[in-house]
Amino acid sequence: MDLPGYYEYHCRVKIISGHDALERIPAVLHDLRAGRPMLVTDKGVAGAGLVEIVLGATKDRLEIGAVADDVPPDSDLRVVNRLAARYRERGCDSLIAVGGGSVMDTAKGINIVVSEGADDLMKFSGAGALKRPLKPLVAVPTTAGTGSEVTLVAVVKDHERHLKMAFVSYFLLPDASILDSRMTMSLPAAITAATGMDALSHAIETVLGVRRNVMSKQFALEAVRQISKYFRRAVEKGDDVDARFGMLLASSNAGIAINMSATCLGHGIAHAVGAKFHAHHGALCGVALPHVMRFCLEPCEDLLVEFAEAMGINTSKMSRRKAAEASIEYVVNLMKDINHPLTLSELGVPEDAISDLVVTTLSEFPTLFTPKVPSMEQCVEIYQKMM
Numbered sequence: 001m002d003l004p005g006y007y008e009y010h011c012r013v014k015i016i017s018g019h020d021a022l023e024r025i026p027a028v029l030h031d032l033r034a035g036r037p038m039l040v041t042d043k044g045v046a047g048a049g050l051v052e053i054v055l056g057a058t059k060d061r062l063e064i065g066a067v068a069d070d071v072p073p074d075s076d077l078r079v080v081n082r083l084a085a086r087y088r089e090r091g092c093d094s095l096i097a098v099g100g101g102s103v104m105d106t107a108k109g110i111n112i113v114v115s116e117g118a119d120d121l122m123k124f125s126g127a128g129a130l131k132r133p134l135k136p137l138v139a140v141p142t143t144a145g146t147g148s149e150v151t152l153v154a155v156v157k158d159h160e161r162h163l164k165m166a167f168v169s170y171f172l173l174p175d176a177s178i179l180d181s182r183m184t185m186s187l188p189a190a191i192t193a194a195t196g197m198d199a200l201s202h203a204i205e206t207v208l209g210v211r212r213n214v215m216s217k218q219f220a221l222e223a224v225r226q227i228s229k230y231f232r233r234a235v236e237k238g239d240d241v242d243a244r245f246g247m248l249l250a251s252s253n254a255g256i257a258i259n260m261s262a263t264c265l266g267h268g269i270a271h272a273v274g275a276k277f278h279a280h281h282g283a284l285c286g287v288a289l290p291h292v293m294r295f296c297l298e299p300c301e302d303l304l305v306e307f308a309e310a311m312g313i314n315t316s317k318m319s320r321r322k323a324a325e326a327s328i329e330y331v332v333n334l335m336k337d338i339n340h341p342l343t344l345s346e347l348g349v350p351e352d353a354i355s356d357l358v359v360t361t362l363s364e365f366p367t368l369f370t371p372k373v374p375s376m377e378q379c380v381e382i383y384q385k386m387m
Contacts, residue, residue, distance in 0.1 A: 007213030010170060011256050013139075013150045017179035017249065019241065022057035025096065025138055028176045029062065032136035034094035036065040038087045040107040041098040043069055045142050048186045054098055054140060065092035074278065075102045075156045077165070080109035080121050087114050094136035097174070098183075100195065101146030101155075101281065104139055108154035108172050111135050121156060127168040139174040142183045144234070144247035145195025145282050147202055147255020149177035157275065164275050166365065173259075179252060181245040185238065192235050193338040196247060197286030200227050200331070201266050202254035204289065207303055208296045209264040209369040216260035219253045224310040226250035228330075235338040265374065266292040268367030269382075272360035279347040286340050287347065291382050292370075293328045299371040304328070344386045354383045 016024050029035060041051055046069040055064065068083050087095075087110060097107035109121050115134040116124065124130060139149035148154075154167040187195075203223040206216055230246035237243065269292075270284035293304060304324035308315050311330045315323035332342070341347055349357075358379045361367055367374075374382065 007215065007260065009215045009260055011150060011173070011259055012170075013173050014176040015150070015179065015252065016176060017245075019181050019245070020057075021178045021180040022054055022140070022182070025054070025058050025140075025178060026061040028138055029094055029136060032094065032175055034136045036063050036092050037094040037096045037136075037138070038066045038068060038083075038090065038092040038110070039064055039096045039098060040071060040083065040103055040110065041067070041069045042071040042073075042103055045069070045099045045103070050142055050183055050186070051098060053182055054096070066090040071099065071103050071106045073102055074274075075105040075109065075154075077109075077121060077156055077158045080106055080156055081113060081119065084110045084113035094138070096138045096140065098140045098142060100141065100143040101148045104141070104146065104148035105154040105156055107137060107139070108167065109156045111137055112167065112172075121167075122158070122165065125165045125167055129167075130169040130171045132171065134171050137174045138176045138178060140178045140180070140183060141248065141251065143187060143191065143195040144184055144244070144251040145198035147199065147251050147258060149174055149179075150252050150255040150259065152259055164271055177252065179245075179248045181241050181248065184244045184248060185241070187238065189235050189238065189339070192238065193340045194280045194282035194286065195251075196227065196231050196234065196282070196338070197289065197335070197340060198282030199223065199247070199251040199254045200231075201285035201289045202258055202263060203227070203250075204293065204307060205263040205266050205366075206254070206257040206261045207307070208293070208300050208371060209262050210371055211261040211369055213260060216257040219257040219260075221306065221310045223250045223253040223257065224307055226253065228311045231334065232337055262369045263366045264292070264370040265295065265361075265367050268361045268364035268370075269357075269386075271364050271366070272357050273344065273349055275360070276353065276357065277347070277349050279349065283341055283347055284344075286335060287342065287344055287386055290328050290331045290335075291386055293331065295374065295378070295382060296371050297324060297328075344383070349387075351384075351387050354380060354387075358383060
């Protein structure tokens with residue numbers, strides 16, 4: 001049977017989208033009985049003037065209790081605990097996360113600590129540790145890739161142990177996601193490419209994985225359609241408002257798909273490599289994606305045909321196998337068009353690290369949802385092809 005007979009769908013995030021959606025933030029927080037948020041962001045976002053855009057859109061209608069702009073590229077356990085203490089010191093009652101995946105994950109981590117009255121985030125790692133609603137959280141993505149603004153997951157790195165720890169709960173879903181095209185207009189081409197590949201890998205892995213269902217599949221296929229239409233334009237012409245907005249919608253659609261299902265082997269690879277070599281998560285997902293698709297070709301041929309059709313490929317005169325392979329070829333050509341790395345070596349990963357990376361990859365949670373979990377020998381072969 002292609003699709004499981006039982007599935008659950010839950011996404012309570014209020015999505016507010018448009019070219020002037022930021023102006024709705026004060027009303028959203030007011031409805032949540034909050035009015036003194038901590039704004040969480042990073043130096044890059046602040047330096048690009050995006051925090052000023054948010055502050056300007058909420059001026060005189062919202063009292064910002066604190067601005068924390070020192071979130072690192074990889075969300076950090078120590079930073080989460082430190083900013084939680086600052087949240088309390090400044091008397092904040094809510095959070096606004098303005099940034100990419102690391103900022104979103106950091107804000108979610110802070111929210112756990114302050115809502116639970118705790119002093120250490122690690123007490124709540126894993127799934128099911130949270131038992132009650134958290135403080136209000138408004139997510140404002142500045143990249144079109146992670147989908148964290150609509151997901152129930154946070155990943156925070158413990159740098160001392162070189163591990164990325166996952167936190168999973170419906171209580172981690174933001175109360176509102178603000179999709180405003182102004183927030184991604186200044187994103188450099190390379191980051192646009194890497195984050196977009198993250199979104200594409202979310203959509204494709206979610207459907208290839210064994211937890212797909214009829215709802216997650218529809219959200220994922222729509223994400224692929226939007227990415228196929230807008231991705232190249234967003235990279236080539238950063239001031240294309242429609243392309244930027246289309247990629248934001250695609251990223252959120254893929255994020256909603258993740259909530260219902262899960263990613264698979266590609267994210268197991270990205271987590272393993274990212275924890276050791278600190279390469280961009282989206283770029284790692286992109287490099288892995290065509291190899292994961294090819295590894296899953298036999299059990300997922302019909303699904304890959306559907307992706308080919310969503311990509312705009314005319315499959316009417318192709319065999320099923322050729323159409324499935326065309327979807328893989330499309331991804332590779334897309335990566336070339338947007339000047340995205342094609343190998344791990346381009347991201348600074350040496351070949352002599354393969355043995356250790358394979359062990360870690362096979363222990364990663366997403367890997368277990370691959371339609372056929374690779375053996376150690378198969379995983380080594382996949383890594384060798386990625387080099």
